[in-house]
Amino acid sequence: MTDQPSRSASFATILIVLAGFALFLLVAWFAYLPRSTGPFTGDGIRTAEQRKINLAELRKKQTAQATHYAWVDQKTGVVQLPLEVAMELTVQKYAAKK
Numbered sequence: 494m495t496d497q498p499s500r501s502a503s504f505a506t507i508l509i510v511l512a513g514f515a516l517f518l519l520v521a522w523f524a525y526l527p528r529s530t531g532p533f534t535g536d537g538i539r540t541a542e543q544r545k546i547n548l549a550e551l552r553k554k555q556t557a558q559a560t561h562y563a564w565v566d567q568k569t570g571v572v573q574l575p576l577e578v579a580m581e582l583t584v585q586k587y588a589a590k591k
Contacts, residue, residue: 558573565571
């Protein structure tokens with residue numbers, strides 16, 4: 494006579510496997526899915542209008558840096574050049590090496 498697993502043992506095994514799978518899904522839900530945390534307030538920006546104002550100020554500053562001369566370190570002779578001038582000087586430098 495062969496030992497047949499009882500019907501209740503196989504049903505219990507199925508329930509344990511399903512419970513383990515459900516537990517895994519629950520852990521994955523809390524660990525990996527994004528949560529709605531509300532507005533980001535780490536840098537003090539709370540509205541779209543404030544972000545637009547900050548972006549405009551940043552672009553104005555970057556444009557000024559890209560188009561004007563300035564000293565970076567006067568002691569060592571490091572200068573900030575406008576981008577177009579820097580590109581022309583680079584082209585002249587590599588053309589002279591040929």
